Amino acid sequence: MVIKGAGVVGLVTAYELARRGIEVDVVEQSERIGAGASWFAGGMLAPWCERECADEKVERVGATAIEWWQTALPDKVAQEGTLVVAAARDTRELDRFATRTTGYRWLDADQIAKLEPDLAGRFSRALYFPREAHLDPREALSSLRDTLEAMGVRFHFGQMTDATVDRRVDWRIDCTGSARLPDDAALRGVRGEMLYLRTGDIQLSRPVRFLHPRHPIYVVPRRQGVFMVGATMIESELSGPITARSLMELLNAAYALHPAFGEAQITETGTGIRPAYPNNLPRITRSGSIYSVNGMYRHGFLLSPALAHDVAELLLNPDHRSEFYDEP
Ligand SMILES: Cc1cc2nc3c(=O)[nH]c(=O)nc-3n(C[C@H](O)[C@H](O)[C@H](O)COP(=O)(O)OP(=O)(O)OC[C@H]3O[C@@H](n4cnc5c(N)ncnc54)[C@H](O)[C@@H]3O)c2cc1C
Numbered sequence: 024m025v026i027k028g029a030g031v032v033g034l035v036t037a038y039e040l041a042r043r044g045i046e047v048d049v050v051e052q053s054e055r056i057g058a059g060a061s062w063f064a065g066g067m068l069a070p071w072c073e074r075e076c077a078d079e080k081v082e083r084v085g086a087t088a089i090e091w092w093q094t095a096l097p098d099k100v101a102q103e104g105t106l107v108v109a110a111a112r113d114t115r116e117l118d119r120f121a122t123r124t125t126g127y128r129w130l131d132a133d134q135i136a137k138l139e140p141d142l143a144g145r146f147s148r149a150l151y152f153p154r155e156a157h158l159d160p161r162e163a164l165s166s167l168r169d170t171l172e173a174m175g176v177r178f179h180f181g182q183m184t185d186a187t188v189d190r191r192v193d194w195r196i197d198c199t200g201s202a203r204l205p206d207d208a209a210l211r212g213v214r215g216e217m218l219y220l221r222t223g224d225i226q227l228s229r230p231v232r233f234l235h236p237r238h239p240i241y242v243v244p245r246r247q248g249v250f251m252v253g254a255t256m257i258e259s260e261l262s263g264p265i266t267a268r269s270l271m272e273l274l275n276a277a278y279a280l281h282p283a284f285g286e287a288q289i290t291e292t293g294t295g296i297r298p299a300y301p302n303n304l305p306r307i308t309r310s311g312s313i314y315s316v317n318g319m320y321r322h323g324f325l326l327s328p329a330l331a332h333d334v335a336e337l338l339l340n341p342d343h344r345s346e347f348y349d350e351p
Contacts, residue, residue, distance in 0.1 A: 212260030
């Protein structure tokens with residue numbers, strides 16, 4: 024079996040196939056894993072928060088992903104929940120968020136301070152989603168590759184062409200994300216810009232979502248005083264560098280969350296193109312001997328375990344039913 028694309032979907036699919044005893048080759052056109060959108064992700068496993076703007080399937084199916092990642096990469100997942108806050112003038116945003124989601128409890132200022140001491144005194148109330156988790160996507164992809172190699176999966180970077188792959192195998196699984204935009208008319212790109220900040224002046228233990236009527240952002244703590252700040256949602260397939268406007272919006276929001284971010288170093292900015300179908304839900308499609316898993320939108324880390332499970336089962340058992348399979 025050949026999997027095209029070593030982003031989160033390709034690697035998670037390789038894992039689900041390899042653990043069923045299937046021989047897998049992963050073919051990646053660039054020289055490394057995670058060369059696409061997966062590299063820029065927040066790594067939030069946040070099915071309950073995402074329900075604010077997503078279909079119920081994202082919450083229901085996404086809730087199973089936390090355990091999947093904990094099993095596949097036991098020491099890479101932090102299950103510390105998600106904190107959702109808003110500036111005093113925007114607390115209506117917090118109420119609106121609450122009406123659209125479940126799985127949270129309200130916190131007052133003292134409870135916020137207990138959970139995130141560096142946010143003490145900054146917010147009078149917050150929503151806390153205790154079951155949510157997060158991981159560092161770059162660490163996770165790299166560990167997943169090591170795990171896959173230990174399971175016997177072979178990786179091929181850069182050198183293989185489509186024709187070579189076609190001659191070698193019966194089945195192929197296309198996990199090439201936004202590279203499919205020119206070939207799949209239903210697919211569109213949603214540009215996500217992000218940045219990394221480094222500061223020793225603030226510590227957070229969990230993702231914090233900062234609501235705003237126009238520019239909601241989130242800050243996800245990484246190791247060693249590094250924070251990922253994301254992300255824009257722009258209907259565009261242009262993958263160029265972050266724009267000045269987006270950079271200002273992300274930085275303004277981070278500064279409003281905590282002024283210590285004003286003194287932080289910007290260590291990286293980046294842009295990923297999220298592949299999305301019109302209903303913002305992923306699809307498994309099939310054309311002859313090629314399955315395609317795509318349209319992960321904002322939920323590549325959250326939904327790929329379920330999609331990978333389904334595609335593996337579809338290959339092994341023609342009677343398997345998947346709510347994401349778009350039958351030919
Ligand atoms: C800023 C941002 C923040 C995000 N935050 C989150 C989050 O917190 N949680 C979450 O669940 N999701 C998040 N997402 C969404 C998630 O990143 C995407 O849904 C996911 O990365 C899509 O994965 P993919 O494997 O389909 O595509 P990609 O990661 O783009 O991988 C596709 C791979 O295929 C390769 N490729 C392309 N063409 C070929 C070819 N012909 N042959 C071989 N290889 C090929 C590419 O080089 C690439 O490595 C975020 C996205 C962005 C942009």
